Amino acid sequence: MEFLLQLTEDWGEELFSALSKAGGKAFSNMAVGYNNVDVDAANKYGVAVGNTPGVLTETTAELAASLTLAAARRIVEADEFMRAGLYDGWLPHLFVGNLLKGQTVGVIGAGRIGSAYARMMVEGFKMNLIYYDLYQSTRLEKFVTAYAAFLKANGETPVTWKRAATMDEVLQEADIISLHPVLDKTTYHLVNKERLAKMKKEAILINCSRGPVIDEAALVEHLKHNPMFRVGLDVFEEEPYMKPGLAELKNAIVVPHIASASKWTREGMATLAALNVLGKVKGYPVWFDANKVEPFLNENARPPAACPSIVNAKALGLPTSKL
Ligand SMILES: NC(=O)c1ccc[n+]([C@@H]2O[C@H](COP(=O)([O-])OP(=O)(O)OC[C@H]3O[C@@H](n4cnc5c(N)ncnc54)[C@H](O)[C@@H]3O)[C@@H](O)[C@H]2O)c1
Numbered sequence: 393m394e395f396l397l398q399l400t401e402d403w404g405e406e407l408f409s410a411l412s413k414a415g416g417k418a419f420s421n422m423a424v425g426y427n428n429v430d431v432d433a434a435n436k437y438g439v440a441v442g443n444t445p446g447v448l449t450e451t452t453a454e455l456a457a458s459l460t461l462a463a464a465r466r467i468v469e470a471d472e473f474m475r476a477g478l479y480d481g482w483l484p485h486l487f488v489g490n491l492l493k494g495q496t497v498g499v500i501g502a503g504r505i506g507s508a509y510a511r512m513m514v515e516g517f518k519m520n521l522i523y524y525d526l527y528q529s530t531r532l533e534k535f536v537t538a539y540a541a542f543l544k545a546n547g548e549t550p551v552t553w554k555r556a557a558t559m560d561e562v563l564q565e566a567d568i569i570s571l572h573p574v575l576d577k578t579t580y581h582l583v584n585k586e587r588l589a590k591m592k593k594e595a596i597l598i599n600c601s602r603g604p605v606i607d608e609a610a611l612v613e614h615l616k617h618n619p620m621f622r623v624g625l626d627v628f629e630e631e632p633y634m635k636p637g638l639a640e641l642k643n644a645i646v647v648p649h650i651a652s653a654s655k656w657t658r659e660g661m662a663t664l665a666a667l668n669v670l671g672k673v674k675g676y677p678v679w680f681d682a683n684k685v686e687p688f689l690n691e692n693a694r695p696p697a698a699c700p701s702i703v704n705a706k707a708l709g710l711p712t713s714k715l
């Protein structure tokens with residue numbers, strides 16, 4: 393018996409023990425994030441835990457970029473105004489928002505998705521970048537450096553980048569802040585009352601990572617007292633619910649955890665999750681690079697004889713595919 397699961401289900405000691413007793417050896421989330429899984433418990437019962445990285449990087453980053461634009465240009469408010477029949481003719485101050493060009497985008501968690509989002513905002517809107525991550529994102533830094541040189545060579549103002557030593561630096565300096573870390577003990581309520589107070593009064597905060605990365609009740613209070621501060625949220629602390637007051641706030645844009653919802657990505661996620669468990673059942677090794685999963689998504693060729701992404705491969709001592 394093997395399992396293919398959604399991120400809405402929590403898997404811990406009890407379920408892994410039951411799975412193991414039933415002879416199960418593999419489990420896969422149909423998601424890249426696996427904070428819903430107690431990997432130590434899976435290790436204890438020798439169950440391989442799969443996830444679906446890479447296939448949702450661009451789709452998720454594009455939703456973060458969409459929320460950024462929608463918040464910056466007040467698109468949801470303007471749409472509601474129009475549909476309510478309130479539009480009376482052009483006015484110089486009607487739904488004035490923020491210009492992104494030349495402003496600073498802050499990325500917290502510059503992994504696959506955070507880096508893809510940063511590139512979109514830097515290249516697409518000529519924004520300067522400040523990021524915070526536990527690790528240096530050399531590829532991202534190189535990209536921004538090369539883009540800055542390109543702009544300069546074309547007589548345009550070059551963009552800049554900075555790796556912040558602390559997260560607070562990002563909060564203080566950035567005009568737009570997008571959250572892309574994993575959810576774990578170090579990122580739970582990473583954005584709380586004190587940190588919200590450090591952000592610019594007119595900043596925009598985007599969250600397409602996990603709801604509990606923000607203290608949502610503190611956010612509601614902050615939004616109430618700072619009408620020019622805006623947020624775009626794809627994820628919530630206690631999904632499917634929102635904290636009281638959030639739904640009534642005009643400076644919040646809320647969507648129902650749809651960041652990975654493009655047809656290509658959702659099909660890819662299902663494929664990778666299925667191949668993770670199938671590969672384990674067949675006794676295949678683990679793919680050599682979980683970030684390079686394209687060969688598993690080619691409709692015209694058989695997928696490689698490997699499990700695309702097993703997060704506890706090392707702990708279980710599983711062999712790696714050599715291609
Ligand atoms: N809303 C959605 O539908 C959706 C879709 C895809 C992914 N996600 C979430 O996005 C997360 C990131 O996905 P990814 O593929 O980019 O993962 P990733 O592992 O490539 O990137 C995560 C980054 O967070 C960094 N990080 C970890 N702890 C940190 C901390 N305390 N402070 C700052 N940075 C920290 C890591 O070093 C890493 O670079 C997933 O874990 C998932 O929870 C959400």
Ligand SMILES: O=C(O)[C@H](O)CO
Nearest residue numbers: 422423424425448652
């Ligand atoms: O972690 C993930 O993959 C998302 O939240 C669902 O796409």
